[in-house]
Amino acid sequence: MPERSKLYFTVAETLRRARNIALCGHVMPDGDCLGSVLALGRALKIMGKEVLMLSPDPVPEMYAFLPGASEITVTGNGYKAVDVFVSVDCSVPDRLGCHHSFLERAGRVIVLDHHAGATVFGHIYLNEPGYAAAGEMVYELLRLLPVSLDPEMAACLYVAIITDTGSFRYDNTGPQTHIRVAELIKLGIDAARINKLLYEEKSLVSMKVLGRVLQSLRISDCGRVAWMSVRQDTLRELNARNEHVDGVINYPRAIKGVELALFYREIEANKYKVSLRSKYFLDVNKLAAQFGGGGHQRAAGCIMEGDLAEIQRRMLEAALTALKDEHT
Amino acid sequence: MPERSKLYFTVAETLRRARNIALCGHVMPDGDCLGSVLALGRALKIMGKEVLMLSPDPVPEMYAFLPGASEITVTGNGYKAVDVFVSVDCSVPDRLGCHHSFLERAGRVIVLDHHAGATVFGHIYLNEPGYAAAGEMVYELLRLLPVSLDPEMAACLYVAIITDTGSFRYDNTGPQTHIRVAELIKLGIDAARINKLLYEEKSLVSMKVLGRVLQSLRISDCGRVAWMSVRQDTLRELNARNEHVDGVINYPRAIKGVELALFYREIEANKYKVSLRSKYFLDVNKLAAQFGGGGHQRAAGCIMEGDLAEIQRRMLEAALTALKDEHT
Numbered sequence: 275m276p277e278r279s280k281l282y283f284t285v286a287e288t289l290r291r292a293r294n295i296a297l298c299g300h301v302m303p304d305g306d307c308l309g310s311v312l313a314l315g316r317a318l319k320i321m322g323k324e325v326l327m328l329s330p331d332p333v334p335e336m337y338a339f340l341p342g343a344s345e346i347t348v349t350g351n352g353y354k355a356v357d358v359f360v361s362v363d364c365s366v367p368d369r370l371g372c373h374h375s376f377l378e379r380a381g382r383v384i385v386l387d388h389h390a391g392a393t394v395f396g397h398i399y400l401n402e403p404g405y406a407a408a409g410e411m412v413y414e415l416l417r418l419l420p421v422s423l424d425p426e427m428a429a430c431l432y433v434a435i436i437t438d439t440g441s442f443r444y445d446n447t448g449p450q451t452h453i454r455v456a457e458l459i460k461l462g463i464d465a466a467r468i469n470k471l472l473y474e475e476k477s478l479v480s481m482k483v484l485g486r487v488l489q490s491l492r493i494s495d496c497g498r499v500a501w502m503s504v505r506q507d508t509l510r511e512l513n514a515r516n517e518h519v520d521g522v523i524n525y526p527r528a529i530k531g532v533e534l535a536l537f538y539r540e541i542e543a544n545k546y547k548v549s550l551r552s553k554y555f556l557d558v559n560k561l562a563a564q565f566g567g568g569g570h571q572r573a574a575g576c577i578m579e580g581d582l583a584e585i586q587r588r589m590l591e592a593a594l595t596a597l598k599d600e601h602t
Numbered sequence: 603m604p605e606r607s608k609l610y611f612t613v614a615e616t617l618r619r620a621r622n623i624a625l626c627g628h629v630m631p632d633g634d635c636l637g638s639v640l641a642l643g644r645a646l647k648i649m650g651k652e653v654l655m656l657s658p659d660p661v662p663e664m665y666a667f668l669p670g671a672s673e674i675t676v677t678g679n680g681y682k683a684v685d686v687f688v689s690v691d692c693s694v695p696d697r698l699g700c701h702h703s704f705l706e707r708a709g710r711v712i713v714l715d716h717h718a719g720a721t722v723f724g725h726i727y728l729n730e731p732g733y734a735a736a737g738e739m740v741y742e743l744l745r746l747l748p749v750s751l752d753p754e755m756a757a758c759l760y761v762a763i764i765t766d767t768g769s770f771r772y773d774n775t776g777p778q779t780h781i782r783v784a785e786l787i788k789l790g791i792d793a794a795r796i797n798k799l800l801y802e803e804k805s806l807v808s809m810k811v812l813g814r815v816l817q818s819l820r821i822s823d824c825g826r827v828a829w830m831s832v833r834q835d836t837l838r839e840l841n842a843r844n845e846h847v848d849g850v851i852n853y854p855r856a857i858k859g860v861e862l863a864l865f866y867r868e869i870e871a872n873k874y875k876v877s878l879r880s881k882y883f884l885d886v887n888k889l890a891a892q893f894g895g896g897g898h899q900r901a902a903g904c905i906m907e908g909d910l911a912e913i914q915r916r917m918l919e920a921a922l923t924a925l926k927d928e929h930t
Contacts, residue, residue: 386610441769442783443801444877452784457768466773469884473771474856474881481857485816493806499805528802529809553802554633554795 305437307363330371363408365392409434500526633765658699690735693720737762828854
């Protein structure tokens with residue numbers, strides 16, 4: 275049996291023996307950490323455990339429909355210590371936020387995570403960089419626990435997987451991802467309804483912001499770079515918060531021929547947060563680094579100061595040079 | 603063996619015996635009929651058959667990347683007759699468009715379709731209303747042919763399935779859909795790249811149209827009905843054709859609390875094509891019928907004449923009544 279598979283048994287055994295268990299996802303929780311915490315938490319409750327489901331930040335409204343979501347607490351309910359603490363979808367201790375302090379107060383610390391290049395910590399460290407979602411790890415773990423997967427757990431794991439794979443569009447989606455989802459659907463979830471609840475219940479404000487921001491869409495003469503921007507007064511006028519602007523950068527990136535998309539969001543007078551996204555090949559981490567920023571190969575950001583038109587001119591020049599370099 | 607499974611063997615045997623074979627999808631071809639025709643066509647060519655791949659309408663640009671897409675012909679290449687004609691993803695003879703006439707000139711006619719309530723025609727009629735895509739039928743059929751599925755066929759079938767399931771979001775997506783896709787991915791396709799080619803290569807014009815149309819977004823006081831509109835002069839100004847407006851109705855429908863989305867597109871002075879979409883329960887087919895239109899429960903359309911504001915007032919009144927009726 276491979277070393278990693280043995281770890282699942284060790285995790286299962288540790289959970290079986292525990293009396294009270296805390297489960298915690300990362301700061302700025304997403305569908306994967308919430309769905310994973312809720313599915314595992316439900317299973318452990320059914321097994322008779324005392325379960326504390328934690329999140330360092332509140333559950334975003336779009337995930338409020340997840341079975342059990344209201345049981346997730348940000349405060350920790352005054353708990354002082356637990357037998358077992360499970361860090362779910364998180365292997366950077368700082369990303370546990372305010373619940374970081376549990377690490378010293380738990381009998382055993384288990385880490386269940388799928389991020390590559392993560393920090394090793396805790397007593398049992400289980401990392402699956404080949405998995406698209408932590409929800410896939412929880413699915414495998416649940417099969418080793420003396421509890422039957424029910425439709426509620428399946429719905430939570432389904433959300434974990436579709437949110438972390440961009441509905442199976444990202445390159446982390448493997449054959450096993452689809453096979454596990456097939457099993458979840460067999461358990462009787464209403465996948466179409468879940469998708470509507472997730473992707474067709476957007477705020478009116480975000481839709482208005484999208485319309486307004488698209489008015490600023492520009493594209494370079496060569497057609498490889500597209501950008502948009504938004505001023506603070508526009509966001510104020512529309513009563514928009516930062517969350518309402520999330521994801522608008524996907525629109526310029528989705529234009530035919532565009533390799534690099536840029537979005538300039540004014541954060542104070544003459545100061546802009548610039549988001550960079552590439553489609554197939556450009557290393558935007560390197561491009562952002564030229565302006566003191568950073569990130570990943572396909573998604574990065576930086577802060578730029580000055581007049582918007584001047585900032586955009588400087589960035590475009592650097593971008594066109596980077597695009598040229600990639601082809602020589 | 604169930605009757606339907608036997609039919610797959612009959613189809614496979616008929617194709618094995620044929621010398622020349624025409625494959626044809628429906629008018630206004632989509633990813634499912636094109637991907638299905640191309641995957642089956644490629645397999646039959648490898649088997650040494652003379653294969654004619656037909657489409658009544660040209661292949662839309664977004665599908666031009668499909669392996670073999672350039673071999674699909676609209677004209678029929680002067681063919682007079684074939685041993686076998688296969689109607690793919692189409693069981694309404696009229697929807698074969700100009701290639702309809704092949705039906706009388708083929709030795710055998712095979713129908714492979716998954717639409718419910720379709721017309722029975724041809725010598726071998728194979729219908730799988732439980733399948734999300736015709737591509738799933740072709741996948742099953744290819745397993746019975748003396749040819750190995752290769753990555754090119756897999757890519758075509760992958761596109762067939764993701765386009766007809768809305769990336770696995772529609773309620774036609776069953777466990778078997780995911781299991782078949784897992785097998786396709788195992789054959790070595792680059793699913794992430796295919797998704798980018800399909801969904802992140804949109805025209806600049808369509809993005810500008812979206813931005814402009816979103817400016818017209820309005821929502822009823824109760825928050826259940828949202829609508830947008832576009833005038834002919836706006837489309838002319840943006841150099842937009844009808845295809846550039848496709849899909850914009852998904853935006854008002856995706857607003858939180860909205861059950862009914864409406865889109866008014868001016869087709870001539872004071873004449874509007876109205877598209878209706880509902881999210882969870884409203885029967886828009888019935889609503890559209892009040893104005894001489896029709897369609898399906900969640901997607902319908904009608905034509906309305908008059909002043910835009912007046913048309914919108916009449917429709918909203920009918921819509922609010924329909925929404926009220928659904929809840930009493």
